[in-house]
Amino acid sequence: MKFSMEEQTLVRLGQRTQTESEDLGTLVRQLVEAAEPLEGVFNGPARAKFNEFKAKTDQIATQLNNALSGIVGSIQGQNLAFVTAAEDGAAAHNTAQGSSDFSSETVLARISGQATA
DSSP states (O other): OOOOOOTTHHHHHHHHHHHHHHHHHHHHHHHHHHHGGGGGGOOHHHHHHHHHHHHTHHHHHHHHHHHHHHHHHHHHHHHHHHHHHHHHHHHHHHHHHHHOOOOHHHHHHHHHTOOOO
């Protein structure tokens, strides 16, 4: 299986997730504001749950934002791992290439199966 990803994919994903994290907290607060006209319609346990949700709006928004911030941190860690692995792979390749002998005699000896001295 081949995995291919553009260089800035994780950076863009992290930035988008951060932006959406901030938007999500705002949307939770807007949901409560939009539901306020329904507040008088609820009775009994439904009203208690609605009031509980309304009272915890800031806490819920904060928890969602914190969870998404954790995801952003994870994405940044993944990006660092990919960048580091790519740099390490390139360095290893350059080192191996620098120590290889590509002279025609050596290459021809390898192709024909003969050992060089």
